[in-house]
Amino acid sequence: MCGAEDTKVVDSRLAGAGDAVRRRRRCEECSYRFTTFERVDEVPLVVIKSDGTRQPFDRAKVTAGIRAACKGRGVSTGDVEAIGDEVEDLLRAEATRSETGAVSSAAIGLAVLERLRVLDDVAYLRFASVYKNFDAASDFHRELELLDKLSAESSSG
Numbered sequence: 001m002c003g004a005e006d007t008k009v010v011d012s013r014l015a016g017a018g019d020a021v022r023r024r025r026r027c028e029e030c031s032y033r034f035t036t037f038e039r040v041d042e043v044p045l046v047v048i049k050s051d052g053t054r055q056p057f058d059r060a061k062v063t064a065g066i067r068a069a070c071k072g073r074g075v076s077t078g079d080v081e082a083i084g085d086e087v088e089d090l091l092r093a094e095a096t097r098s099e100t101g102a103v104s105s106a107a108i109g110l111a112v113l114e115r116l117r118v119l120d121d122v123a124y125l126r127f128a129s130v131y132k133n134f135d136a137a138s139d140f141h142r143e144l145e146l147l148d149k150l151s152a153e154s155s156s157g
């Protein structure tokens with residue numbers, strides 16, 4: 001092997017319990033052939049929806065929801081991504097502790113809401129309205145009162 005950076009994958013096949021890939025590679029410079037094993041080092045995060053179906057955690061979908069809630073609120077892309085990071089980390093930790101090895105879709109919504117509450121009141125209410133499928137003005141009112149209460153608690157503490 002000459003140390004050139006470019007190698008070409010000649011052949012790929014599943015290895016181990018199907019969670020690894022064995023790749024036959026060839027150096028583009030000197031034609032040296034070698035084998036690598038690649039393993040997924042991150043367990044997929046599984047979400048259990050309210051109807052019981054399971055699906056992989058879709059981070060892009062979550063951040064899109066946060067972005068929509070924050071529209072016109074002067075919240076930076078960095079802030080939205082930071083919430084996405086925090087929520088994903090939190091859910092991974094939760095899934096690890098959970099008997100099912102998964103998290104509920106409700107846990108995602110709550111984790112996002114907790115962070116939006118601190119960040120921006122309007123974004124919080126918008127996200128809550130979508131997440132909780134509010135269909136009555138009284139729900140918004142109740143949520144506002146809750147927000148006031150929580151804000152009062154955090155400012156007095």
Ligand SMILES: [Zn+2]
Pocket residue numbers: 001002003004027028029030031032
């Ligand atoms: Zn080489």
